[in-house]
Amino acid sequence: MMQRTLRITSYVAILLVLLFVLMTLLVNLTPLGENRWLRIFFSVSALNFTLRASVPLILGALCGILCERTGIVNIGIEGMMLAGAFAAFVAKTSTNDWPLTASLIFGVLVALLVGGLMGLLHATFAIRYRMDQIISGTVLIILAGGISAYLFDRDAVAQGKFGAIAIPGLSQIPVLGEVLFTNPPLTYLALLLVVVIHVGLFSTRWGLRSRACGEHPRAADTVGINVNRLRYMNTVLGGMLAGLAGGFLVLEAVGQFQEGMTAGRGFIALAAMIFGNWMPFGAMSAALLFGYTQALQNELLLAGVTSVPRQFVSMIPYLVTIIAVCGFVGRVRPPAAEGQVYEQESGSE
Amino acid sequence: MSNSATPVLEARNITKLFPGVVANEDIHLTLQKGEILALLGENGAGKSTLMHIIFGLYRPTRGEIWVNGAPVVMKNPRTALQLGIGMVHQHFQLVPVMSVTDNVMLGDERVKGGFLDRDAVAARIRELSQKYGLEVDPDALIEDLPLGVRQRVEILKALYRNAQILILDEPTAVLTPQEAEGLFAVMETLRRQGESIIFITHKLKEVLRIADRIMVLRGGRVVGHADPQTTTQQQLAAMMVGREVLLTVDKGPADPGEPVLELDGLRVASDLGTPALRGVSLQVRAGEILGVAGVQGNGQTELVEAITGLRRVEGGRVVMNGTDMTNASPRRITHEGRSSHVPEDRHAYGMVDVYSIADNLVLNQYYRAPFASGITIQTEPIAEHARALVDTFDVRTPDIAMHAGGLSGGNQQKMVVAREFSRPIRLLIAAQPTRGIDVGSIEFIHQQIVAKRDEGVAVLLVSAELDEIMALSDRIAVIYKGEIIGIVNRADATREGLGLLMAGVRPGSHE
Numbered sequence: 001m002m003q004r005t006l007r008i009t010s011y012v013a014i015l016l017v018l019l020f021v022l023m024t025l026l027v028n029l030t031p032l033g034e035n036r037w038l039r040i041f042f043s044v045s046a047l048n049f050t051l052r053a054s055v056p057l058i059l060g061a062l063c064g065i066l067c068e069r070t071g072i073v074n075i076g077i078e079g080m081m082l083a084g085a086f087a088a089f090v091a092k093t094s095t096n097d098w099p100l101t102a103s104l105i106f107g108v109l110v111a112l113l114v115g116g117l118m119g120l121l122h123a124t125f126a127i128r129y130r131m132d133q134i135i136s137g138t139v140l141i142i143l144a145g146g147i148s149a150y151l152f153d154r155d156a157v158a159q160g161k162f163g164a165i166a167i168p169g170l171s172q173i174p175v176l177g178e179v180l181f182t183n184p185p186l187t188y189l190a191l192l193l194v195v196v197i198h199v200g201l202f203s204t205r206w207g208l209r210s211r212a213c214g215e216h217p218r219a220a221d222t223v224g225i226n227v228n229r230l231r232y233m234n235t236v237l238g239g240m241l242a243g244l245a246g247g248f249l250v251l252e253a254v255g256q257f258q259e260g261m262t263a264g265r266g267f268i269a270l271a272a273m274i275f276g277n278w279m280p281f282g283a284m285s286a287a288l289l290f291g292y293t294q295a296l297q298n299e300l301l302l303a304g305v306t307s308v309p310r311q312f313v314s315m316i317p318y319l320v321t322i323i324a325v326c327g328f329v330g331r332v333r334p335p336a337a338e339g340q341v342y343e344q345e346s347g348s349e
Numbered sequence: 350m351s352n353s354a355t356p357v358l359e360a361r362n363i364t365k366l367f368p369g370v371v372a373n374e375d376i377h378l379t380l381q382k383g384e385i386l387a388l389l390g391e392n393g394a395g396k397s398t399l400m401h402i403i404f405g406l407y408r409p410t411r412g413e414i415w416v417n418g419a420p421v422v423m424k425n426p427r428t429a430l431q432l433g434i435g436m437v438h439q440h441f442q443l444v445p446v447m448s449v450t451d452n453v454m455l456g457d458e459r460v461k462g463g464f465l466d467r468d469a470v471a472a473r474i475r476e477l478s479q480k481y482g483l484e485v486d487p488d489a490l491i492e493d494l495p496l497g498v499r500q501r502v503e504i505l506k507a508l509y510r511n512a513q514i515l516i517l518d519e520p521t522a523v524l525t526p527q528e529a530e531g532l533f534a535v536m537e538t539l540r541r542q543g544e545s546i547i548f549i550t551h552k553l554k555e556v557l558r559i560a561d562r563i564m565v566l567r568g569g570r571v572v573g574h575a576d577p578q579t580t581t582q583q584q585l586a587a588m589m590v591g592r593e594v595l596l597t598v599d600k601g602p603a604d605p606g607e608p609v610l611e612l613d614g615l616r617v618a619s620d621l622g623t624p625a626l627r628g629v630s631l632q633v634r635a636g637e638i639l640g641v642a643g644v645q646g647n648g649q650t651e652l653v654e655a656i657t658g659l660r661r662v663e664g665g666r667v668v669m670n671g672t673d674m675t676n677a678s679p680r681r682i683t684h685e686g687r688s689s690h691v692p693e694d695r696h697a698y699g700m701v702d703v704y705s706i707a708d709n710l711v712l713n714q715y716y717r718a719p720f721a722s723g724i725t726i727q728t729e730p731i732a733e734h735a736r737a738l739v740d741t742f743d744v745r746t747p748d749i750a751m752h753a754g755g756l757s758g759g760n761q762q763k764m765v766v767a768r769e770f771s772r773p774i775r776l777l778i779a780a781q782p783t784r785g786i787d788v789g790s791i792e793f794i795h796q797q798i799v800a801k802r803d804e805g806v807a808v809l810l811v812s813a814e815l816d817e818i819m820a821l822s823d824r825i826a827v828i829y830k831g832e833i834i835g836i837v838n839r840a841d842a843t844r845e846g847l848g849l850l851m852a853g854v855r856p857g858s859h860e
């Protein structure tokens with residue numbers, strides 16, 4: 001039954017997306033674009049904004065999927081992201097004199113490393129010290145917020161950020177080329193990771209074992225799988241993805257660091273993961289939806305729509321998140337064993 | 350099978366200590382190629398623990414495992430699997446949301462070009478199914494399969510790994526008698542092919558039916574060996590329990606009176622929202638025991654919860670002593686309905702482990718005089734009450750102030766029974782009243798249930814043990830997929846007939 005509901009949901013989603021693409025093409029290629037409201041909803045700039053706003057959500061949600069699919073609850077994505085952002089900023093500012101690309105890539109690597117370390121910390125708390133995983137995640141958030149604010153050098157300036165790379169050929173397609181194939185590298189990477197993680201989870205040995213650990217760790221143990229090792233590994237990998245999301249904010253989106261710059265994106269990513277039923281493509285769709293609401297907010301403000309007070313316009317993304325999660329929580333199914341400590345008596349060494 | 354041949358498996362001097370429990374003590378076990386060794390013992394005798402040690406899930410405190418004449422260190426299940434040991438666990442180790450294929454290959458995946466080769470595994474499963482008569486659809490999801498089929502998946506999991514030694518831990522607990530026969534046929538095929546099997550059970554009939562050799566465990570020790578050709582059930586029971594036991598319950602004919610509990614078209618949903626009861630109607634009269642038989646998971650739990658007010662009734666009526674009690678609160682059902690409930694999961698619903706025995710014994714009436722006065726609890730009457738009950742119901746404990754979780758399973762259950770039986774009642778709902786407890790306590794509780802019946806109480810007995818149903822009931826209702834598929838008088842009931850009903854075969858239908 002569950003399966004069927006899901007299938008219907010995805011059909012509806014695909015239909016809506018097709019409709020949306022059609023409208024976008026019409027608005028941007030025909031006189032329909034002269035309508036102010038249609039421009040707000042379907043202009044290329046709105047779509048570009050959507051994608052940019054979605055990338056950190058997609059990466060954050062993928063982080064959540066990796067952790068929770070193996071059985072580790074991760075509400076600390078926000079902290080991992082912030083740590084990654086700050087690390088990327090420090091790496092970038094201290095290598096300003098390097099060639100730009102090298103310096104940016106160095107920033108990405110450091111963001112991955114620090115994100116991975118945050119993941120390791122979370123896994124150690126959760127597995128080795130059996131700390132409640134909600135508390136451990138909260139600790140990560142507070143830790144990242146505190147340390148980054150304390151160490152932040154307000155005079156430091158990062159010079160340069162990733163620029164768009166047009167993919168030859170594809171970027172010439174009208175409208176779609178502009179939206180999908182003229183993006184900076186981390187955006188491509190995030191979209192690619194969605195596919196990679198989906199295939200990894202459902203068609204490889206690693207994925208099968210990971211999911212078994214999240215659903216029924218003892219079953220995995222009885223067929224010789226080292227549950228806790230896999231949980232460590234995936235939490236570290238997940239941390240790296242969240243770190244990358246932070247790196248994206250500093251190195252590709254904004255270009256600088258600000259205190260608390262993740263601004264709740266880690267939590268919205270968590271919502272996207274739930275809304276997307278712990279599936280990479282589901283989470284991506286949810287992230288795009290949330291990103292689109294942010295774009296709408298932006299376009300409405302830019303277009304100077306005054307019939308609605310701007311405070312209400314600013315609420316849209318959060319309202320949509322809340323409604324989506326509330327409406328869907330009963331219908332999605334989290335991994336059965338998430339959050340449960342697994343004790344192995346047999347040798348894990 | 351000569352004794353001089355090297356055993357395929359040998360456990361030497363195995364001792365396993367858990368905090369406060371000696372689960373295995375100096376156990377010696379040998380298994381020859383191509384034989385079925387039955388390991389017989391009561392609940393808690395240490396059978397599963399011993400198997401977990403052999404399978405590498407637990408480390409023995411002392412002792413060694415030898416495989417094919419060489420000592421091995423079982424670091425974890427992976428070692429055991431590599432040595433050709435497969436185990437079907439008492440609680441199945443399958444991932445419900447995954448397919449049969451994924452479950453079978455988990456941990457030993459076939460990979461082609463980096464990706465899972467599901468087709469090859471499915472083909473191998475079909476081949477094994479065919480060879481051993483273990484029919485199963487490789488693409489089905491585990492959660493959609495009945496328990497009997499899940500067990501086949503577990504056996505296939507072991508065969509897929511080319512297990513030479515197969516451990517089956519209480520495999521018949523979830524099967525109808527006919528399904529158990531099917532399993533025995535599979536075991537015989539495996540034996541012919543040279544497979545060695547350890548078959549664990551606490552059911553005497555099965556042991557005599559299938560085993561080549563019998564080893565009996567009691568209290569963590571080997572208490573004897575037996576040859577199925579020359580042993581009787583009585584002898585095995587005595588070995589298992591340590592004294593002569595009655596295999597039957599002494600009871601006279603029932604003298605049923607007016608209906609006390611009436612269910613009319615009861616409909617209830619399961620935790621997942623699917624229908625669990627689809628219109629159950631039955632009557633239990635004063636002075637009779639109505640047994641509800643069925644394979645686990647056919648709605649028994651929901652039935653009891655609906656009657657006792659623990660689960661919402663979506664349709665139909667529950668009537669007690671002529672009063673409508675549908676969706677009444679548990680407290681109202683207890684008092685106005687004059688009913689008692691021995692729940693199937695005593696830890697979740699029957700007792701508070703960390704409370705004292707005395708407090709546990711007044712959980713159903715602590716708020717009434719003489720146990721309470723105003724808003725305060727009266728300790729002296731509670732202690733007096735406890736001392737009396739502990740005495741009458743033979744709850745073996747040094748002190749009524751001890752926390753109840755520290756009692757053995759049998760004594761915990763006697764405590765729950767003591768509390769539930771100590772009020773004047775007209776209706777008794779007993780769900781799995783003797784699950785997981787020792788034979789001595791089982792006998793005692795059975796006698797108490799019959800005594801209640803003879804006092805004129807209406808008894809609804811729900812049990813997964815067909816033997817218990819047959820021993821106690823005056824009438825037997827069989828539940829299948831949330832429906833009462835048949836009700837028979839005890840005198841007309843046979844194991845075979847009930848087994849067919851439990852499998853969903855209606856009388857008169859020819860399928």
Ligand SMILES: Nc1ncnc2c1ncn2[C@@H]1O[C@H](COP(=O)(O)OP(=O)(O)O)[C@@H](O)[C@H]1O
Nearest residue numbers: 367370372390391392393394395396397398399
């Ligand atoms: N993990 C454990 N921790 C503590 N005690 C245990 C554990 N597993 C089993 N026991 C205890 O060991 C004894 C033997 O249990 P078990 O091997 O499961 O018996 P059986 O399978 O024969 O019913 C019981 O008293 C049980 O309570």
Ligand SMILES: [Mg+2]
Nearest residue numbers: 396397439519
């Ligand atoms: Mg057992």
